[in-house]
Amino acid sequence: MPVSEFYAGEPPLKYSFMDDYSEGAHPQILDSLLRNNRTQQTSYGKDDFCEQARKSIRQHLGCSESEVSIHFVPSGTSANLISISSCLRPFEAVIAVDSGHIVSKEAGAIEATGHKIIQVPAVNGKMTPETLEKGFRQNQFAPHMAKPRLVYISNASEIGTVYTKSELCQISETCRKLGLLLFMDGARIGAALSSHKNDMAWRDIVDFTDIFWIGGTKLGALLGEAIVIKNTQIAQDFIYHLKQHGALLAKGRVIGIQFLELFGSNLFLELGSHANAMALRISTLLTELGFMLSAETETNQVFVKLPLALVDHLQSRFHFYIWEETGDGHAVVRFVTSWATEAMQVDKLNAYIKQGLVLM
Template identity: 50%
Template structure:
């Protein structure tokens, strides 16, 4: 009685550490939520990368049937801004537009955002952009691996987490923008590198050359 009652499970795909949910994992999580009266929400900010990962075995259609609500991220996959919210559970649809307006999230020109998604899903552009981001990350990860460095997590999406010497990180930080993720020991740390739909191959090659 003195605790907040759990009502929703929140996950991201891809996750904050670059991993992705496999079909079996999402099915088990979905089943658990249904049995325990919980809503399952999926943050799809990086869904383009997750669904085009070489290790992915989920389709967008399959994913949509396993969660109550999710969104397709546009901002991180080629759109100027905006996300497309998909509500599968009818219990969550009631008064949704009212809540949008009440919270100050209803745009007067919302159709402008919608047009972006119409274009993104023409000729599989959304997935092609995700594939490009993953391809650049894969090349970057391979170059880092060949340079003799390991990773905090297995690279499977457009976010990779190499473990590098602190002195090398200081050098790279003067030329590139990235996030220091976690300290491994007194001499090494993990950093977070993210590629995108706009990452050029020559930039990846340049970064790899700096590791030597």
């Protein structure tokens, strides 16, 4: 018996709504890894699976091979730091909202590549044309200020909100007007594009940005993100960036197989829809009960202000993140759902919330 056998059957003591990467991969992915395990393949991303996955992704994007190049990396941090540093000369800076993921959740990974992040205020978690243009104008004192060159946004945003087509279009136009490139962090792009608030197709993302990435880690893969590059100058020699940052896996097939499963059918957005539906079921109850959401539940994250007594009650059975202690006997907490979230557990959580209210 393998030594790890004992893990298999253990029931978790508490169910976790901590994040969307608590489980392994969608079964179809593991199945494919198993089925294709013995075939010999070329290394470093030139295998048949990566090639096929790129084709499938391009079909979803509505792009020809010459329109976009696609590269796979193992983590979101890799995707962000490589994408950003590949767009910038040493003295150029990226503009992001102050709540942006790269501002405070990447351990200084962007700065470690030598680049400044210019912060502008977020509006509902998002960049607006106005804040963008103002940030740009305030950083034009050459050569004393790092030169703004790239705009970073994430969809969904750090608080789970999504960009509408009109919003993204305006940011894109502002970028072109100001001579800026536009980059979208898509760690949760699957949740964003399957949001009830979304009115964009994949093709719109291609049209409005210069480079973006599709997050696999947070939507069904064991690991892996796909960077999609439209700008041909950025695309040139891009693979060197991957290699230099340790993001080019010898067995590229590991990520290729996963994206082939996710994009060989509609699986990817179906998983997003499930995650979003689970979150909505929680937030719907919470608003019915009169609790205040910190941000509208547009994707798979619920941010809500709850009384500390209720938080304690829920923590006895569930894991979730205390986002902010508000100091008034309440806290903002975050519930995250995923492709793997079981509806039964959502129902249990909702039941516990209602039960907790009775007890209070």
